Amino acid sequence: MLLVAFLQEANAREESDTDNKEQQVDVNEIVFGHIGDSYEWHITDIGDTPIAIPLPVIVKSSTGWHTFLSSRFEEGDGEYEGLYIAKDGEYKGKIVEKDAGGNEVKPLDISITKNVAGLFINSAILVILVLSCARWYKKHPVEKEAPKGMVGMMEACIFAINDDVIKGCVGKDYKRYAPYLLTAFFFILINNLMGLIPFFPGGANITGNIAITFVLAVCTFLVVNIWGNKEYWKEILWPDVPWWLKAPFPMMPIIEVFGIFTKPFALMIRLFANMMAGHAAILSLISIIFITANMGPLINGSMGFVAVAFGIFMTALELLVAFIQAYVFTMLSAVFIGLSRTEEVREEKEMK
């Protein structure tokens, strides 16, 4: 009943105040602004003035290379050296320039955007974390002492992943693939966790960006297929199935080739959708507080309480999901690598 009343009131309100749209909170912009990429790192708003870290823009347009801080876009009514950020259209939010015909054209853009800066920060954290733990092992004799503190925790985590996941799923030559798989696990884990922290230097939604999960999936794809042994390719192109499934029209080989691409594709979509959906859910719940701000103190207070409670629950859930998604990505990559290093199944030996 409460929900129906809420719906009706929200519907009526939408039709009545189309003229004061500035007061309506644009949830779309809040959610997608936080999830998406941008040319500056927005930290907070003090009153009306935004506090943001301007990031360098590196663009190769028709007039050569331009390198400047993105704060220049605010100075000269949005345009600087012929480049400006498009307000709408196909390239909304990206740097464009106008070519000779007056059309908006996107130049070669290798700027340090928020995601790139976030990647640098998280990679630095990862490298410092792992290498400082490795230094402990160089300085202390491993047979006599056991590490304590952070090194001990990292050792427990790495051993857990190494023994259970990598050794179990890859099989015999797991040591060759352990560096890639461990790096993937800790990279995804640290990026997921930093994405959950709401203030700088966290808060950049990196693993919820499909380009990044695409690259991770491509890495797994390359590792599986380039180092797959002959048995693996034989099972794909000429599998051990009845002849009528592969001879006149190669049905099974086509399905298997399709499967080579769908498995990393599923890895990519799984990680991307889990992370993006989690961020969007938390942001939407917090936006409820701002949406209900104009509707009177009773609704605002109660919905605020609901939003905070759900927000805490969702953040805790996202913490669990961050770890699970890193674990599942690593485990599935290990399984695919293990499958690509299969040995020939000898039928005679099985029929004992």
Added chain:
Amino acid sequence: MLLAVLLQSAAAAGLGKLGAALGAAIAVIGAGIGIGKIGSSAMEAIARQPEAAGDIRMNMIIIAALVEGVALIAIIVCLLTLFL
């Protein structure tokens, strides 16, 4: 009366959005049923053999993540219909 209110807000928002929301809801029903079955069979297995609880727990989480991945592919398709 409830139906009239819902239909009015649906018509205002557009049928495409209604379709996307319904699609996401049905996908989540499938994921819920699947993960529920995984959980129940994992509970039964642990009850039968408590010393295998660690192995069973790991496999349960892995398969739950796979089922959730499929449901999330459906969610992505619904989002694509909204924005493309």
